[in-house]
Amino acid sequence: MEKLIITAAICGAEVTKDHNPAVPYTVEEIVREAKSAYDAGASVIHLHVREDDGTPTQSKDRFQVCVEAILKECPDVIVQPSTGGAVGMTDLERLQSTEIVPAPEFATLDCGTLNFGGDEIFINTDNTIFNFAKIMKERGIKPELEVFDKGMIDIAMKAHKKGLLVEPLHFDFVLGVQMTATVRDLVFMVGSIPAGSTWTVAGIGRHEFEMAAVAIIMGGHVRVGFEDNLYLEKGVLAKNNGELVEKVVKLANILGREIATPAEARRILSISK
Ligand code: KMH
Ligand code: ZN
Secondary structure (H helix, E strand, O other): OOOEOEEEEOOOOOOOOOOOOOOOOOHHHHHHHHHHHHHHOOOEEEEOEEOOOOOEEOOHHHHHHHHHHHHHHOOOOEEEEOOOOOOOOOHHHHHHHHOOOOOOOEEEEEOOOEEOOOOOEEOOOHHHHHHHHHHHHHOOOEEEEEEOOHHHHHHHHHHHHOOOOOOOOEEEEEEOOOOOOOHHHHHHHHOOOOOOOEEEEEEOHHHHHHHHHHHHHHOOEEEEOOOOOOEEEOOEEOOOHHHHHHHHHHHHHHHOOOEOOHHHHHHHHOOOO
């Protein structure tokens, strides 16, 4: 089995310091959280950025500053900017994170529209998805295909049929938002992607570590972090993202799976730096 790639989704766009005071907003806080995750064993940092007051932004300048500041402290880490941004942002706003220099190695590509809780809808029409895929291909950015249900795998395959994606494909199954997060769900999703693809699972909320344990056993990869879950265990807020990564490292040690370095993660994901 390949070594385990741990992605840390350190910030997100929806969680706030009211949920957990360690949620980062400023550049310094974002670097602090990225470093805590990297030091604990994360090889990929999934990045959203904020204004100093916590407002989510996709500003190219803010991404540029944050990515450079993270790479100063974690020189070999893979930074994966979000192109999802926050609910309600326009496509052009969202794409700014792909415009930094040099272009990111990796970025998210959300593969469908979904209910995001309450009255919120996160909109990704087919044309948005195809356009984002085309731009990412032109810029040499590997997409992580964010799929929140099985239909989104099918939409990703439509983009692939159009020649907009390059194999091997990499999927992130985000379970516990639009569809439930059970072992049966994860096995179904893994069985629905093309042979030779790689995958990560992000279990939302209390599902984070259950899904992590199953992925470790199945040979997939794991995403944790404040974007998805704020708690180390029931009723105990994590002090930093590093604690969430450490817990995955402990699970992997118990289950006999080694942790990938960023260089090993690049090889497993076919990312050339
Ligand atoms: N914040 C969500 C609306 C991504 O990063 O690509 C979108 C999201 C997915 O988090
Ligand atoms: Zn995200």
